[in-house]
Amino acid sequence: MIYSLVTLALCMLLGKYIGTLFGALVGIHADVGGVGFAIILLVLVTNSPKFAFAQKKEFKDGVNFWKQMYMPVVVALAATQNVYRMLTSGMVAIVAGSAAVAVPF
Numbered sequence: 001m002i003y004s005l006v007t008l009a010l011c012m013l014l015g016k017y018i019g020t021l022f023g024a025l026v027g028i029h030a031d032v033g034g035v036g037f038a039i040i041l042l043v044l045v046t047n048s049p050k051f052a053f054a055q056k057k058e059f060k061d062g063v064n065f066w067k068q069m070y071m072p073v074v075v076a077l078a079a080t081q082n083v084y085r086m087l088t089s090g091m092v093a094i095v096a097g098s099a100a101v102a103v104p105f
Contacts, residue, residue, distance in 0.1 A: 003053055004062025011041040042067075 015038025023032035045051055046063055
């Protein structure tokens with residue numbers, strides 16, 4: 001259980017770092033996709049045969065537990081930040097965000 005928590009935390013920190021670095025590269029001084037990068041890293045680590053510890057049943061059970069507990073909270077926090085930034089960025093961001101929600105409906 002502890003290895004899965006450490007792996008999740010490292011993936012989250014590395015994903016946040018990559019998202020911030022990516023944001024700086026495109027000229028935005030914010031995290032751009034850090035949670036998404038963290039989830040991709042977690043999927044790569046848990047499915048890679050190079051990480052022998054990740055193939056154990058206990059590790060996979062721990063990762064599944066923390067995914068169910070932790071990732072929805074992180075995604076909700078990231079979504080809240082995106083909505084706040086959209087509302088304070090101007091009319092183009094509001095129209096684009098509203099269209100992105102309206103089109104799937």
